[in-house]
Amino acid sequence: MSSDCGHTVRLSIFGESHGPGVGVVIQGLPPGEKIDLEDLYAFLARRRPGQNRLTTTRKESDKPVFLSGVTESGGAVITCGTPLCVFIENQDARSGDYAGFTEVPRPGHADYTAAVRYRGFADMRGSGHFSGRLTAPVCVAGGIAKQILSRKGIQVGAHLYSVGPVQDAPFPLMPTAELLNAVAAKSLPVLNDSAGEEMEREILAASDAGDSVGGIVECTAIGLPPGLGSPMFDGVENRLSTALFGIPAVRGVEFGAGFAAAAMRGSQNNDPFVFQNDRVETTANNHGGILGGITTGMPLLLRAAIKPTPSIAQAQQSVNLTDGHSETLHIAGRHDPCVALRAVPVVEAMTAVVLLDMMMEETDIGDQ
Numbered sequence: 001m002s003s004d005c006g007h008t009v010r011l012s013i014f015g016e017s018h019g020p021g022v023g024v025v026i027q028g029l030p031p032g033e034k035i036d037l038e039d040l041y042a043f044l045a046r047r048r049p050g051q052n053r054l055t056t057t058r059k060e061s062d063k064p065v066f067l068s069g070v071t072e073s074g075g076a077v078i079t080c081g082t083p084l085c086v087f088i089e090n091q092d093a094r095s096g097d098y099a100g101f102t103e104v105p106r107p108g109h110a111d112y113t114a115a116v117r118y119r120g121f122a123d124m125r126g127s128g129h130f131s132g133r134l135t136a137p138v139c140v141a142g143g144i145a146k147q148i149l150s151r152k153g154i155q156v157g158a159h160l161y162s163v164g165p166v167q168d169a170p171f172p173l174m175p176t177a178e179l180l181n182a183v184a185a186k187s188l189p190v191l192n193d194s195a196g197e198e199m200e201r202e203i204l205a206a207s208d209a210g211d212s213v214g215g216i217v218e219c220t221a222i223g224l225p226p227g228l229g230s231p232m233f234d235g236v237e238n239r240l241s242t243a244l245f246g247i248p249a250v251r252g253v254e255f256g257a258g259f260a261a262a263a264m265r266g267s268q269n270n271d272p273f274v275f276q277n278d279r280v281e282t283t284a285n286n287h288g289g290i291l292g293g294i295t296t297g298m299p300l301l302l303r304a305a306i307k308p309t310p311s312i313a314q315a316q317q318s319v320n321l322t323d324g325h326s327e328t329l330h331i332a333g334r335h336d337p338c339v340a341l342r343a344v345p346v347v348e349a350m351t352a353v354v355l356l357d358m359m360m361e362e363t364d365i366g367d368q
């Protein structure tokens with residue numbers, strides 16, 4: 001099923017951007033886990049639109065309504081272990097902005113492919129099931145997964161690594177939980193604030209030109225045990241990539257040195273092993289915490305490349321699908337000039353869900 005993912009902790013994402021709402025059914029969560037609602041709301045707020053000039057002015061409260069799978073104990077919300085269903089109402093949809101795109105598809109959007117795949121029946125108002133709005137329920141699942149992982153000593157965090165040509169500093173070799181929390185608390189989640197200011201200028205310049213700009217999100221997970229994952233088709237990279245490509249606008253995923261490794265010599269790319277802090281570590285992290293699809297215990301390090309927002313204010317060339325004649329398209333509506341900014345918590349969320357899934361199925365790490 002295309003909108004389902006996971007083996008033990010399984011997500012099923014549902015809804016359309018301009019329908020009644022969006023949501024998620026999560027199966028396989030461990031019972032008895034506390035969900036700190038304040039913490040979850042704070043995480044969802046990091047993705048929510050309409051917060052500043054750098055994001056769309058669509059205003060959504062993104063209040064998750066728990067329909068099943070939780071109980072209350074001593075004033076706390078606790079997982080039951082049964083399917084947990086969360087619904088988020090859509091509140092600020094302007095479907096009129098999207099009239100006509102089933103006939104004249106928007107370049108860079110899924111209008112054309114959805115029309116072919118679903119024989120014209122897909123609800124494509126606001127991009128329907130393909131919309132960035134579907135990342136709200138992903139963040140609900142990820143926010144819960146992050147809380148459960150954190151109780152196991154695993155922290156997941158991300159930052160905006162680049163916007164167009166402007167680069168932030170990379171994560172250090174051993175990121176700390178304090179660093180990840182400090183970055184998450186910023187309205188522009190970067191390590192180097194002066195790079196952040198330059199990114200902001202880049203985003204506003206694109207927006208002022210009626211255009212958009214792409215970017216890269218770098219994500220890490222610290223505290224992972226060595227030995228998580230499997231070779232071949234069920235490796236940590238495989239599982240994470242499948243989930244990360246489920247985020248709209250993700251165009252590439254790399255681990256550790258990633259594509260840059262192809263330009264290196266082995267002597268540069270191999271990370272020397274050392275025994276320190278009572279365990280095996282490496283002195284660099286070109287391997288991104290994964291060798292042979294299995295975690296080494298070094299920080300997991302990945303980057304997701306996010307394309308420029310496809311909806312731009314400039315006139316664009318398209319075709320009318322009814323008879324094939326050329327049309328010039330003008331897109332109205334409210335759009336993020338740089339999707340990568342709001343994708344930061346979404347990449348964190350997807351990473352956390354996959355890691356929790358893998359942790360839940362690997363209870364026998366180290367037993368052969």
Ligand SMILES: Cc1cc2nc3c(=O)[nH]c(=O)nc-3n(C[C@H](O)[C@H](O)[C@H](O)COP(=O)(O)O)c2cc1C
Nearest residue numbers: 109110130131132248249309310311335336339342
């Ligand atoms: C958090 C988030 C917000 C997004 N917001 C917008 C938006 O405002 N305007 C837009 O054109 N695309 C937006 N997108 C991207 C489109 O949904 C996506 O590019 C499009 O559906 C085509 O899918 P694809 O890029 O995966 O092929 C957003 C994506 C994410 C992750």
